[in-house]
Amino acid sequence: xxxxxxxxxxxxxxxxxxxxxxxxxxxxxxxxxxxxxxxxxxxxxxxxxxxxxxxxxxxxxxxxxxxxxxxxxxxxxxxxxxxxxxxxxxxxxxxxxxxxxxxxxxxxxxxxxxxxxxxxxxxxxxxxxxxxxxxx
Amino acid sequence: xxxxxxxxxxxxxxxxxxxxxxxxxxxxxxxxxxxxxxxxxxxxxxxxxxxxxxxxxxxxxxxxxxxxxxxxxxxxxxxxxxxxxxxxxxxxxxxxxxxxxxxxxxxxxxxxxxxxxxxxxxxxxxxxxxxxxxxxxxxxxxxxxxxxxxxxxxxxxxxxxxxxxxxxxxxxxxxxxxxxxxxxxxxxxxxxxxxxxxxxxxxxxxxxxxxxxxxxxxxxxxxxxxxxxxxxxxxxxxxxxxxxxxxxxxxxxxxxxxxxxxxxxxxxxxxxxxxxxxxxxxxxxxxxxxxxxxx
Numbered sequence: 001x002x003x004x005x006x007x008x009x010x011x012x013x014x015x016x017x018x019x020x021x022x023x024x025x026x027x028x029x030x031x032x033x034x035x036x037x038x039x040x041x042x043x044x045x046x047x048x049x050x051x052x053x054x055x056x057x058x059x060x061x062x063x064x065x066x067x068x069x070x071x072x073x074x075x076x077x078x079x080x081x082x083x084x085x086x087x088x089x090x091x092x093x094x095x096x097x098x099x100x101x102x103x104x105x106x107x108x109x110x111x112x113x114x115x116x117x118x119x120x121x122x123x124x125x126x127x128x129x130x131x132x133x134x135x136x
Numbered sequence: 137x138x139x140x141x142x143x144x145x146x147x148x149x150x151x152x153x154x155x156x157x158x159x160x161x162x163x164x165x166x167x168x169x170x171x172x173x174x175x176x177x178x179x180x181x182x183x184x185x186x187x188x189x190x191x192x193x194x195x196x197x198x199x200x201x202x203x204x205x206x207x208x209x210x211x212x213x214x215x216x217x218x219x220x221x222x223x224x225x226x227x228x229x230x231x232x233x234x235x236x237x238x239x240x241x242x243x244x245x246x247x248x249x250x251x252x253x254x255x256x257x258x259x260x261x262x263x264x265x266x267x268x269x270x271x272x273x274x275x276x277x278x279x280x281x282x283x284x285x286x287x288x289x290x291x292x293x294x295x296x297x298x299x300x301x302x303x304x305x306x307x308x309x310x311x312x313x314x315x316x317x318x319x320x321x322x323x324x325x326x327x328x329x330x331x332x333x334x335x336x337x338x339x340x341x342x343x344x345x346x347x348x349x350x351x352x353x354x355x356x357x358x359x360x361x362x363x364x365x366x367x368x369x370x371x372x373x374x375x376x377x378x379x380x381x382x383x384x385x386x387x388x389x390x391x392x393x394x395x396x397x398x399x400x401x402x403x404x405x406x407x408x409x410x411x412x413x414x415x416x417x418x419x420x421x422x423x424x425x426x427x428x429x430x431x
Contacts, residue, residue: 006177040175040289066197066296068189069243074170074182083243086181088190088291096292098176106243111197128178 026058039095060117103132156257187419191296192331199346206330208352217369219397251371258380275431282308290419301423302339309425321408324382360404379415
């Protein structure tokens with residue numbers, strides 16, 4: 001039997017983000033006082049320390065800040081995915097997100113490449129926000 | 137730094153810095169690493185190798201670096217390990233071809249870019265100059281200390297391709313020591329990955345961004361080179377005892393207790409008077425620099 005992949009860590013801070021993913025929407029926290037957009041979600045704004053936040057919807061478009069190609073499955077559940085790409089994606093709204101680059105040959109990946117969100121149906125109705133080359 | 141603080145405050149007379157771990161035969165190191173970025177495990181992002189690989193890839197985008205640079209570090213440090221009977225890799229020479237054939241772990245890192253997992257330990261005692269004077273071994277003196285902890289979560293951090301905390305920590309330590317960078321005879325750099333050595337030396341100012349490849353040519357960091365680095369083999373080729381691998385090697389070199397790898401006539405290097413050491417934590421999130429000299 002294939003080992004199950006680790007589920008996302010959902011807590012009071014991150015619940016709104018993962019609730020958005022279920023509806024295939026990327027949602028980020030925006031500080032209601034200074035307007036700073038942030039990810040990952042947190043209780044306080046790292047710029048002005050305000051705790052007042054609203055969730056805003058992101059376009060899902062961004063650029064690869066950096067990426068790493070896994071050739072070793074540190075968790076056996078990822079064995080069949082090798083080689084796979086973990087990427088840091090700068091969303092056009094500002095926040096940076098850890099995700100996967102999919103639909104892209106590892107040799108074709110590049111820092112700065114334009115990407116767009118590609119929803120990956122996970123288990124129990126959960127959708128994972130992954131990214132693919134823009135327009136692919 | 138904390139040890140110096142409690143000694144200066146008179147809270148104690150001796151501080152023992154120690155590290156022991158069954159990192160190789162047990163699974164606690166892998167479990168600790170798995171917890172390092174557990175939030176991202178859902179995307180298959182685990183441990184330190186992935187985080188440092190993201191930093192190294194970004195560095196490749198921002199300045200001239202990559203496997204050709206890191207090969208000089210991996211192969212160079214292995215030459216030191218081959219002189220060190222305590223090194224795990226003492227009897228395993230590494231050629232350029234060995235490096236090129238080393239399997240990918242998390243690209244752009246090959247296995248040869250990764251540090252070791254080791255069973256064992258290291259220890260070092262810190263005390264005041266007055267007390268050290270009466271002890272059996274010649275003491276080594278801390279000339280300068282610097283610490284800078286960017287500490288931000290690595291994903292949104294902008295310092296992964298430098299300047300890391302090493303920039304300010306290095307400047308602080310040199311200022312406290314009252315010396316110039318050119319006065320440094322050798323470096324013992326925390327080398328969890330080959331890239332860590334490059335970015336630390338770069339941020340300390342030994343070369344400019346992207347100039348590492350040229351600077352490393354001709355065996356700069358190797359036996360007989362102009363700036364020996366990680367003279368025990370380091371975390372890459374001797375043993376992984378966290379920051380105590382570089383610290384204890386710096387101390388032992390200045391005490392003259394390093395046998396075949398002892399810097400001096402035997403290795404074709406200057407007998408060292410001043411050694412610069414580093415330690416860092418997380419994914420380049422914390423950095424300490426300390427400069428040691430003979431007592």
